[in-house]
Amino acid sequence: MSWRGLLDGLDVRLGWREARARAAAELARPQPARAGWGVALGGAALGVLGLEALSGLVLAAHYRASPESAHASVAAIRDTVPLGWLWLSVHAWGTHALVALALLQAAKVFISGAHKRPRELTWVAGALVLFAVLGLAVTGHLLPWTNEAFWSTSVRLGHVESAPLAGPAAARLLRGGDDVGAATLSRFYILHVAVLPALLAALLALHLRLVRRLGLAPGVPADEEAARGHAACSEGGAAWLPQLALRAAAGAAVAVAALLTVAALHPPGPAAAAGGPTPAGLRPEWFFLALFQFLKLAPARVAGLPGESVAQLVPLLAVAAFALLPFLDRSPARRLSARKLSLAVVAACVFAWGALTVLGAVSDRELRLFGKTRAFDTYGRPR
Amino acid sequence: MKRLLLLLAAAAATAEAGTCTDCHPGVEEPVLASAHPQTSCTDCHNGDDTAAEMTDAHATEKKFIGRPKALEWAAMCGDCHREAAQAWTASPHLDALRKGDPAGATCVSCHAAAATPSGHSLADCGDAGAPSARLQVAATCAKCHADGAAMARSGVRADAVELYGKGPHGHNVLEEKAADGPSCVDCHDAHASPRSSDPASAAHPSRQAQTCGRCHGDEKVMKPHGLSHGLVAKYEGSPHARGLDSGAPSCAGCHGPHLVRVPPVTEIVAHCGRCHEGPAREFAAGPHGKAVRTDPQTGEATPMSCEDCHGAHGARRPESPWAARSCGKCHAAGTPALADGERLSSISADTRADLVRLHGLLERARARGHQAGEGCEALAALDGAWQDMSALAHGVSAEAGAMARTAFVRDAKAVEESLGRLVPGPRDLRWLPAMWAFVLAGVVLMWRKSRA
């Protein structure tokens, strides 16, 4: 059978030529003229994600998920595997890069109003991708089995336990028992290398499929009404293939290079293995600092109910509101001047998040700021 | 004169009180002569010393107890002598009494003369005739502690007092009646009398240096006996003092606890060899084991011993390079023997330096989270090889030392390589600029292509 015959035979069975033609048509559709280099941001996130996958693959080939050997296997990756230190560093720094890029992407989308009809699901899928990344950050943090990771996981699962309704069951299921131990490590490992990546891949596929199908959002049109509906894509700009894809690829290349640079200049050092006492000054990653600081404010009991469980309603609702933003912010207006209310609400939320993050970062610390040493209490107030 | 007055006053008090002496003649005098002349009969026996009839005086409703039982003494004496009684309640003597062993000593066992019914002649230890007086202590303790059967019941040696008597301490006290010799209670507290295995005991190995040092570290005490007062301090700086927890000898480990003698030079190698097996074996088999020194003045011949290079109390490795310092005592410069010593000395110094470096490397690998099992095992083998080498050095053969060193160097190199892999040096970052050039070239290409 000739090569051609083989492809024909496959096409009869799979119908790949039709699928390719449809995709090509969608990708060749001119995108709104305002779609310039903004796609580089999404490309950067994709590039970093790809590097996370590759480095994760290398790390998983050397990592051993058991309390006895996890810490030593990570030490071996760092010190004896050729380039192991770089993969390890890239993988850890990549988390921060991914979360930061996803948040920037969300800000860009919100400001341009690109989350609005008909692209609500694009936003929701993107938000879920971010949640999967956060899940990967939390599960991956435990894997080196350092004392710090052990105790921060213990604390995190303690918060999960206080979550309303399903909290205790979820915490027990995640921990595989009453305390963080070998079962927790196995569970976090399988979540980190199989469950969450699969989920992330599916959500990302949905997100990208929606971007391809619905196209990029048009800019603020002269006539707001004209921007409604599927057919509203103002034509005349570049197409996905090849222009926008190349810009995204350029973004990915620069992001990967930047990540490699940071990772190479700031590789992780040795850290004590789990088994020690709870370290002082336990603090989550920057993107969880606001949550960390907010939960400190919860009193022991509120109206006869466990205070923490009640307090958790606030971040839980905020997270739900973030994921479902397009359904809350329903006005079709894209021009910023026509969206004063939603802008004000989101700005207030972002300010609260930022303020809590700063308070969380300085709380229980002595810092040298503006040439003066200042001490801050648990609530981040200067002492 | 004063004593006489006291006696008279006391006699008056007892006479007034009464009637006990009517039936118990001869008890009054010892009490009056004792350290407690003013004590009345009822102080110890209860009952009523004013009663006219014996039955009234001995009535149980008057709480008459007759002769105080062994355990009752401490309660009674302890009313005033609190510290002593308190110490005694923790002593093995009380343990023995509780187990029903009559040999368990109570207050009167040591504080009363045996001639009268015990307790009536309580005497202060300052009183030369008292059983607890310094010159009498050995005899007092020996009443029980030389009794093989009694001691066997408590698992205590019965030859301690005998050995003490034969040694210089016992000789000073018992024969010379010297004022500064130690008695039993100088090392074994008089009232708590803890076993020497009890860390609270002044005779416990961990406290021997301190206890012996009270006299042996004091120039004023040692000088009249012609002894050095610096030996305890030397011992305290020795590896033995640091290794007490792992069974290294304290003072008694070499001198014996009760006999306290200076071990004769002919016994030293065998004695050290009880722990330092390899070195003692190699030494005995080597030329030094057969060497004899003759004193040029007296003509007295003495064999060489461990002390010649290591010192007795300091018990140190000779400091490197030790050839001139140690070998040079007997071997003249330029002789082949001294040259061999120099070679062995430098082999020893190099090997120790290698081990220090390798252990440092292992520590660093451990601190980085590596279990370093292989390297650790190989290093333990090297430590063992070093033990063998240092044992071998006592046979003073430079050839054997050089051969062992060659094998050591080969193995040490392998260990250094295996551990060194776990402690990487600075990372090579020269690829970073090249990567950026490549990426920027790609970005330019993409930009051009997207505009084409």
Place this chain on the structure above:
Amino acid sequence: MDSPATRRDFLGLALGAWATTAAAGAAAAAGVSLWPREEPPATARVGKSALKDGRATGSLRGVPFVLVAAPAGPLALSLVCTHARCLVKWNEGERRYVCPCHRGTFDAEGRVVSGPPPAPLKRLAVTDAGDAWEVTG
């Protein structure tokens, strides 16, 4: 180079080469990290008193071997079958090493007698270390 078509072709080729280089670089970096390190030769000691009926077993990096004190000198054989790496077992009655997986058999010196094994059992170097044999491989 002047016509737009030529330039597009050149740019496309250059980009293709660039992307291939980038992918190859990433793959090479991952490959370098994934490739197992050469293991240095290991040595196992078999005490001479541990020999039973002139045979003793030991292991090198977890892989078992047998040491046979033959009159001609000691012989150490890896017990890994050369066919599919199962562990062969000594059968005293037949005086053969028999592989349980595909019935490969080897004689007492490790030579193939029957079955699919393509090569004799691997011989390991043995040195005399006084009261023990040292097996290296």
